[in-house]
Amino acid sequence: MSRILIAEAKKQEQGEVTVAGFVRNQRGHKGVVFVDLNDISGTMQVVLAADNAAVYAVAEKLTLESVIEVTGTLQAKPAKKNDPNPVKDFELLAAQVKLISLADENLPIPVLTKVDNEANLDNRLDFRWLDLRRPENQLIFKVWTKLEEGCRDYFKANNFLQIYTPCFMSTASETGSEVFEVKYFDRKAYLSQSPQFYKQMAMAAGFEKVFMVGTVFRAELSFTTRHVTEFTGWDFEISYLDSHFDLMDKEEDMLIAGFKKIKEDLGQELEIEVPVKPFPKITFAAAKHKLQAAGVKSEKAHDFSTEEEKELGVIIKKEFNHDFVFVTDYPIEARPFYHMYHEDNPQLTKSFDLLYRGLEITTGAQREHRIDILEKQAVAKGMNLEDLHDYLNFFRYGVPSHGGVGIGPARIIMKILGLNSVKEACLLPRDVKRLKP
Numbered sequence: 183m184s185r186i187l188i189a190e191a192k193k194q195e196q197g198e199v200t201v202a203g204f205v206r207n208q209r210g211h212k213g214v215v216f217v218d219l220n221d222i223s224g225t226m227q228v229v230l231a232a233d234n235a236a237v238y239a240v241a242e243k244l245t246l247e248s249v250i251e252v253t254g255t256l257q258a259k260p261a262k263k264n265d266p267n268p269v270k271d272f273e274l275l276a277a278q279v280k281l282i283s284l285a286d287e288n289l290p291i292p293v294l295t296k297v298d299n300e301a302n303l304d305n306r307l308d309f310r311w312l313d314l315r316r317p318e319n320q321l322i323f324k325v326w327t328k329l330e331e332g333c334r335d336y337f338k339a340n341n342f343l344q345i346y347t348p349c350f351m352s353t354a355s356e357t358g359s360e361v362f363e364v365k366y367f368d369r370k371a372y373l374s375q376s377p378q379f380y381k382q383m384a385m386a387a388g389f390e391k392v393f394m395v396g397t398v399f400r401a402e403l404s405f406t407t408r409h410v411t412e413f414t415g416w417d418f419e420i421s422y423l424d425s426h427f428d429l430m431d432k433e434e435d436m437l438i439a440g441f442k443k444i445k446e447d448l449g450q451e452l453e454i455e456v457p458v459k460p461f462p463k464i465t466f467a468a469a470k471h472k473l474q475a476a477g478v479k480s481e482k483a484h485d486f487s488t489e490e491e492k493e494l495g496v497i498i499k500k501e502f503n504h505d506f507v508f509v510t511d512y513p514i515e516a517r518p519f520y521h522m523y524h525e526d527n528p529q530l531t532k533s534f535d536l537l538y539r540g541l542e543i544t545t546g547a548q549r550e551h552r553i554d555i556l557e558k559q560a561v562a563k564g565m566n567l568e569d570l571h572d573y574l575n576f577f578r579y580g581v582p583s584h585g586g587v588g589i590g591p592a593r594i595i596m597k598i599l600g601l602n603s604v605k606e607a608c609l610l611p612r613d614v615k616r617l618k619p
Contacts, residue, residue, distance in 0.1 A: 184200055185200045185201055185202045185251060186199055186200065186201065187201070187221055187222070187223040187224075188201050188203065188219065188220075188221050188223050188224045188225065188226045189223035189224045190223070191226065191256060191272070191274070192224070192226065192256075192271070192272050194256060195256060195272060196256050197255070197256060198253065198254065198255055198256075198277075199253070199254070199256060199274070200251060200252065200253040201219065201221065201226065201228075201251075201252055201274065202219075202221065202249070202250065202251040202252070202282065203219045203220050203221035203249070203250070204219070204220050204221075204247050204248070204249055204293075204315060205217055205218070205219065205244050205245070205246055205247060205248045205249075205250060205285075206218040206219065206220040206225060206246070206247075206293070206294055207246070207294060208241075208244055208246070213231065213232035213233075214229060214230065214231050214232065215229075215230040215238070215241040215242075215244075216228070216229060216230075217230060217241070217244065217250075219250070219252065219274075220315075220317075222320060226272070226273060226274055227259060227273040227274070228252050228254070228273065228274045228276055229254075229273055229274065229275045229276060230276045230279065231275070231276075234276070234277065236278070236279075237276045237277070237278065237279050240279040240280075240281050241279070243281065243284065244281075244284075245284060245285045245286070245287045246285065246289065246293070246294070247285040247289060247293055247312070247315070248281065248282075248283060248284050248285045249281075249282040249283040249285075250279055250280060250281055250282060251279070251280040251282055252274060252276050252278070252279050252280075253276070253277055253278040253279075254274040254275045254276040254277045254278070255274070255275045255277065256272050256273075256274060256275075257272065257273060257274075257275055258270070258271075258272060258273075259271040259272055259273040289312065290305075290308075290309045290312070291305060291306055291309045291312055291313060293312055293313075293315050293316060303602070303603060303605065303606070307605065307611065307616065308619070310609075310610060310619060311619075314609075319606070321448075321451060321452065321599070322595060322599060322601070322606065322607055323609070324448055324451070325444055325448060325452070325595055325598060325599060326591070326595055326607070328440075328443045328444045328447050328448055329440040329441070329443065329444055329591065329594065329595070329598075330395070330416075330440070330591070331440075331443050331447075332439040332440035332441070332442055332443025332444065333416070333436050333437070333439060333440040335439055335443065336435060336436045336439035336440070337393045337418070337436070340391065340432075341391060342391045342392060342393045342418065343384075343389050343391065343392050343393075344392070344393055344394060344395075345380070345381070345384055345389070345392045345393075345394050346394065346396070347374070347377040347380035347381070347394060347396060348374065348380070349373055349374045349396075349397060349399070350364075350366060350371045350372075350373070350374070351371060351372045351373075351374050351379075352371060352372075352572070353372065353569045353570065353572075353573075354372050354375065360375065360400055360401050360402050361373065361375055361399070361401055362399050362401045362411075373399035374396075374397075374398065374399060375398060375399060375400060376398060376415070376417075376588055377394055377396055377398075377415070377417055378417075378520070378586075378588070379573045379576075381394070381417055381418075381419040381586055382419065382520075382549060382573075382576055382581075382584065382586075383576045384419065385419055385420075385421050385551075385581060385582060385584040386576040386577065386579070386580075386581040389421075390420065390421045390422070390582070391418070391419075391420045391421070392418065392419050392420075393416070393417065393418040393419075394416070394417050394418075395414065395415075395416055396414070396415060396417070397412060397413070397414060397415070398412070398413055398414070398415040398588075399411065399412050400412075400413075403614055404614070405613075405614060406488070407602060407603040407604060407605075408488070408541065408593065408604055409604070409613070410592075410604060410605060410608060410611050410612055410613050411612045411613055411614065412612040413590065413592055413604075413608065414591060414592065414608075415588055415589065415590065415591075416588075416589040416590075416591050417586060417587065417588050417589065418432070418436075418586055418587060419584060419585070419586030420432065420584060420585065420586065421582035421583065421584045422582050422583060422584070423548050423583050423584060423585050425532065425548060426510070426522075426532040426533060426534060426546065426547055426548040426585055427463075428585070429534075429546050429547075429548070429585050429586065429587055430461070430463065430508050430510075430534060430536075430546070431460075433536065433544065433546065433587055433589075434457075434459050434460065434461050435459075437457060437506075438456060438457055438458075438459065441454060441455075441456040441457060442456050444598070452598075452599070454598060455505070457504065457505060457506055458504075461504060461506040461507065461508055461536075462498055462501075462502040462504050462506070462507045462508070463507070463508040463510055463534075464498075464507060464508070464509055464510070465509070465510050465511045466509055466510065466511055466512050466513065467511070469486075469494055469509050472494070472497055473490050473493060473494060473497075476493060476497060478490055478493045483513075483515075484512070484513045484515040484516035485512075485516050486509075486542075491537055491540050491541060491542060492540040492541075493540070494507065494509075494537060494540065495507070495537060495538075495539050495540025495541070496540065498537075505538055505539050506536060506537065506538050507536070507537050508534045508535070508536050508537075509534060509535045509536075509537065510533070510534040511524070511530045511531065511532070511533070511534075512530070512531050512533045512534075512535070513529060513530060513531070514528070514529055514530065514531055516531075517531045517533050517547065518563070519550075519556070519559040519560040519562070519563040519565055520549050520550055520556065520559070520560075521533045521547040521548070521549065521550065522547065522548045522549060522550045522551075522585075523550070523559070531547060532547055532548040532585075533545070533546065533547035533548075534546050534547065536587075538593070538594060538597050539597040541593055541596070541597055542590075542593070543589060543590050543591075543593045543594050543597075544587050544588065544589045544590070545587065545588050546585065546586060546587030546588070547585055547586075548583070548584075548585035549584055549585050549586070551577060551581045551582065551583050551584060552577070553574065553577040553578055556574065556577060557574065560574075590604075592604050592607040592608055593607075595607040
């Protein structure tokens with residue numbers, strides 16, 4: 183098949199081309215069938231005329247979402263009557279049509295109709311491969327691709343090494359709750375909640391700066407628009423920190439690089455604002471105070487509710503005209519044992535969350551690298567040191583000061599595109615009830 187993309191064919195403007203794609207719409211009119219043919223690059227009108235018997239025979243069989251290959255001659259598409267601002271466009275007069283795949287006539291979900299709400303999301307996810315044919319849904323993954331491309335450019339320019347860590351763990355990476363336990367031959371294993379331990383091992387190995395893209399599993403009984411049980415996580419970890427503010431600075435640069443790449447390559451398809459440095463920063467205590475002053479009820483003393491996150495986003499936008507905010511210095515009750523505590527206030531951690539448009543997208547911290555203090559903090563959190571034996575060994579033979587972040591890119595995509603649920607930003611989401619397709 184010597185096909186070219188529809189967008190390339192339109193740029194060519196004249197001559198013979200071969201294109202292929204899905205039949206998105208068709209209309210019959212006086213011995214002519216007009217087909218809207220769609221591929222990943224766009225849509226083109228194809229003209230199948232009755233004076234070409236072989237072409238017209240295929241046209242009479244076509245159903246919506248059938249896949250065809252068309253060879254024909256490009257010609258200017260007539261402008262609509264009384265259109266004050268006609269746009270130059272091209273159509274294809276078909277000389278040959280090959281039916282690659284005939285779709286069943288009764289589609290389980292519509293592909294052409296625009297979806298304006300979340301009411302039928304479960305049904306759409308049951309037939310996800312059809313749902314993803316919508317241009318607006320394909321845009322989701324174009325944005326994903328460009329965001330990661332830009333972030334990878336940042337990591338490459340700053341000499342980060344990429345690592346790949348296991349998903350099977352002999353012990354839970356946090357407190358033991360919210361993990362999937364699996365049978366691993368003659369013993370138990372756990373699906374990784376985070377690559378945290380292994381990123382820190384890379385610091386002990388002297389890698390200094392690492393990043394990774396990997397799968398994260400969370401056994402949370404959550405039924406919100408923000409949660410899934412399996413998601414793609416982005417992580418980075420760096421050595422020789424002075425403070426957790428060093429991490430925030432790095433993440434700002436990384437996200438700016440990602441947003442710039444989206445704007446450069448997809449700016450014609452969506453509006454996106456590239457954030458500017460520095461991102462606003464506010465302590466957890468100060469954020470709680472602002473929320474209280476705004477009349478937002480606090481449900482958790484050591485964390486934010488969904489309503490608080492949303493309202494904090496509104497407050498920061500109003501005060502700083504910025505979509506991002508770092509919330510720093512969380513209480514120790516809200517953080518895992520390996521976060522470093524403040525020397526002048528050991529009830530607070532050198533940690534932060536990054537919120538984007540009122541939604542948490544990152545958790546980060548400087549880690550505790552001193553083995554004696556790390557063990558004490560683990561015991562205070564109720565952790566069994568024997569279960570942590572392999573992890574704690576990383577710190578017995580010298581390790582630099584270090585810290586890092588875990589990022590939920592699907593949540594970033596959700597907010598960039600204004601999606602109703604993070605599930606829409608996942609190719610095949612997994613939640614408490616969904617394990618297929």
